[in-house]
Amino acid sequence: MIKDLIKAKGDEIxxxxxxxxxxxxxxxxxEAGALEDKYKVDQNKIFGCASNLWVIGKKDNGNMKYQFDADAFITKGTTKFVIDILNNQSAEEISKLSKEDFKPLGIMELLTAQRQSGLSNLLDFLIKLAK
Structure with a gap:
C-alpha cells in the first residue's frame, strides 16, 4: 500500500x-535523469514552484510511470523522492491519495513557503495524472 511506503520513506529520512x-x-x-526538451512545455509544467519543474506520466498496465526534470537541485530531489514512491504503483490507488497522505514524509517543513506551494501543486498534478 502506498501510504505504508510513504511512512517507511519518512521514517527512513x-x-x-x-x-x-x-x-x-x-x-x-x-541521480535523476533528464526529460527530453519536447516535454518541457506549459502543459507539463508544475506552476507555483520556486524553479521550473516538468512532469509527465502515463498508465502502463494499470500502473503509473512518471518522468520529470527540474532546473534546481532541491526541486529535482524532492520530486524524485516523491516519484520514486509512486512510480510503478497502481494508478487507481494513486488517484485516491490526497496531499495529506504525504505528510509522514517529513519534507514539507524543510522547504520554503514557495517550495511548499510547489510540492503541494506537484502532488495534486501526480494524483490528477493517475485519474
Whole structure:
C-alpha cells in the first residue's frame, strides 16, 4: 500500500537532521535523469514552484510511470523522492491519495513557503495524472 511506503520513506529520512535531509534531496537530484526538451512545455509544467519543474506520466498496465526534470537541485530531489514512491504503483490507488497522505514524509517543513506551494501543486498534478 502506498501510504505504508510513504511512512517507511519518512521514517527512513527522519534520522537525518535538517541540513542533512536537504543534502539527501540534492544527492537524489544528482541521480535523476533528464526529460527530453519536447516535454518541457506549459502543459507539463508544475506552476507555483520556486524553479521550473516538468512532469509527465502515463498508465502502463494499470500502473503509473512518471518522468520529470527540474532546473534546481532541491526541486529535482524532492520530486524524485516523491516519484520514486509512486512510480510503478497502481494508478487507481494513486488517484485516491490526497496531499495529506504525504505528510509522514517529513519534507514539507524543510522547504520554503514557495517550495511548499510547489510540492503541494506537484502532488495534486501526480494524483490528477493517475485519474
Amino acid at each position: 527522519s534520522v537525518l537532521e535538517g541540513t542533512d535531509r536537504l543534502q539527501y534531496l540534492i544527492d537524489l537530484a544528482k
